[in-house]
Amino acid sequence: MDFDLVENKIMEGNFQKIITQLEKTRILCSELDAVIECSYDGIYITDGEANTLRLNKSYEKITGLTREYMIGKNMRHLVDEGVISKSGTLLVLKHKKPITIEQTFKTGKKVLVSSSPIFDKKGNITMVVTNVRDVTQLYELKEQLAKNEELTKKYYSEIEAMRNQLLSSSDIIAQDKHMLDTLRMAKRVANVDTTVLLLGETGVGKEEVAKYVHKNSKRCNKQFIKVNCGAIPENLIESELFGYDKGAFTGANKEGKMGLFEVADRGTIFLDEVGELPLDMQVKLLRVLQEREIERIGGVTPIKIDVRILAATNRNLEEMVSKKLFREDLYYRLNVVPIIIPPLRERKEDIEPLFQHFLGELNKKYGLNKTFAPSAVEVIIQYNWPGNVRELKNIVERVVIMSNSDTVLRSDLPIKNNFNSLDIQIDDSDEKVNLKELVEKLELQFISKAFEKYGNVRDAAKYLGIDASTFVRKRKKYCGKYMLQK
Numbered sequence: 001m002d003f004d005l006v007e008n009k010i011m012e013g014n015f016q017k018i019i020t021q022l023e024k025t026r027i028l029c030s031e032l033d034a035v036i037e038c039s040y041d042g043i044y045i046t047d048g049e050a051n052t053l054r055l056n057k058s059y060e061k062i063t064g065l066t067r068e069y070m071i072g073k074n075m076r077h078l079v080d081e082g083v084i085s086k087s088g089t090l091l092v093l094k095h096k097k098p099i100t101i102e103q104t105f106k107t108g109k110k111v112l113v114s115s116s117p118i119f120d121k122k123g124n125i126t127m128v129v130t131n132v133r134d135v136t137q138l139y140e141l142k143e144q145l146a147k148n149e150e151l152t153k154k155y156y157s158e159i160e161a162m163r164n165q166l167l168s169s170s171d172i173i174a175q176d177k178h179m180l181d182t183l184r185m186a187k188r189v190a191n192v193d194t195t196v197l198l199l200g201e202t203g204v205g206k207e208e209v210a211k212y213v214h215k216n217s218k219r220c221n222k223q224f225i226k227v228n229c230g231a232i233p234e235n236l237i238e239s240e241l242f243g244y245d246k247g248a249f250t251g252a253n254k255e256g257k258m259g260l261f262e263v264a265d266r267g268t269i270f271l272d273e274v275g276e277l278p279l280d281m282q283v284k285l286l287r288v289l290q291e292r293e294i295e296r297i298g299g300v301t302p303i304k305i306d307v308r309i310l311a312a313t314n315r316n317l318e319e320m321v322s323k324k325l326f327r328e329d330l331y332y333r334l335n336v337v338p339i340i341i342p343p344l345r346e347r348k349e350d351i352e353p354l355f356q357h358f359l360g361e362l363n364k365k366y367g368l369n370k371t372f373a374p375s376a377v378e379v380i381i382q383y384n385w386p387g388n389v390r391e392l393k394n395i396v397e398r399v400v401i402m403s404n405s406d407t408v409l410r411s412d413l414p415i416k417n418n419f420n421s422l423d424i425q426i427d428d429s430d431e432k433v434n435l436k437e438l439v440e441k442l443e444l445q446f447i448s449k450a451f452e453k454y455g456n457v458r459d460a461a462k463y464l465g466i467d468a469s470t471f472v473r474k475r476k477k478y479c480g481k482y483m484l485q486k
Helices: 003-038 057-063 075-080 088-095 136-162 177-190 206-215 234-242 279-291 317-322 328-334 348-366 374-382 388-402 435-454 457-464 468-481
Strands: 042-047 052-055 099-104 110-119 125-134 196-199 224-228 268-272 308-313 337-340
Touching: 042 057, 057 125, 075 088, 088 099, 088 110, 088 125, 177 206, 177 337, 196 206, 206 224, 206 268, 206 308, 234 279, 279 328, 317 328, 348 374, 348 388, 435 457, 435 468, 457 468
Parallel strands: 196 308, 196 337, 224 268, 268 308
Antiparallel strands: 042 052, 042 125, 099 110, 110 125
């Protein structure tokens, strides 16, 4: 037997096997390369010393870094040069376990990386394989979601604030020349965003004129927010007007709250009874007028607002300024265009149309068919209406409900004598007069009438020019001592 021939055949067979195995390995590596390149996630591979061995197309696309730049670079140098914010590979080499971190690149991209070690038989790390997932869009979606949540809160606050402040569908009733002149002035200033100060007695219709300005302005399709500055407790005024950030104070909504100025953004805010604002709130309102920005309680960043400001008061602001009860600079900021609304007694031609309007509304509301006798109409027209339109509306409603027949008579009206007029007569009899008792009864009459007209102690006391505490004390004392005579 030729042993050399046998040996050559064996060697040829082994070589062929080696060639076949190498070809299979080449094909497997090629397929593995294809898998790596086709991966949706970025793949980044380093050796046990953190030197870059390879990366795929997704990594280039996600990070904006090319393989020509990255391959061969050590991760420590890349971190030092600011190419990446921190390295998952280095953390794996340090802790010898898989690591997941957020990573930011100099290109501005933000990614989530998961780095895993590959060990040899001796437990040494030979490679680190990192999967990279682009989370930039997730951050953008998160920011958009936060903006949407803020908008949702705004719309919710807007709906909540407007629920009880819907604009009246009826137009202002005005036929008297004085009132028509007032409305012409209001319409002239409606188209410009200047601040308007509405002045006039209680009940003349300042709110209706404010709505009229809004409805004739370029902001008519936006919200109209009314704020009664005299009705909000002092400790709540700032949070109601300017809002607060989450955690601003104990008991605050954990998500924070948008103030009414923010709710009114791009619309109109009507500050009724602005003369009732405390001095510290006057300072903040002045900033809104000057800077067109507000700052929430607990907040550090000013918030820009675009809002038309209308204000109203029945108080003499000039007198309040002289007494240091109202800031002079705020007064001049508010008093850019003052509009004085005449009292009802100075626009007699509006009285009958107004009461007929109220009568028609009440008949429709309650399914009635009430009318007023001519003598009753005459009393209504001649009465001086110290409570103005509000008093007229209240009295019409009262007599419509309380009268026994479909015709309201003069005797049904509770206004036989004007509240502001006194008819005192002294007869010739020798009967003694107790002046103190007469004065007390007269005070009781005024106190009772004022409370009946305004419906609350605060406004009634203000009308009579006394403190609320004095009003309550006298009312309690006299009601217990005398029987009220109507």
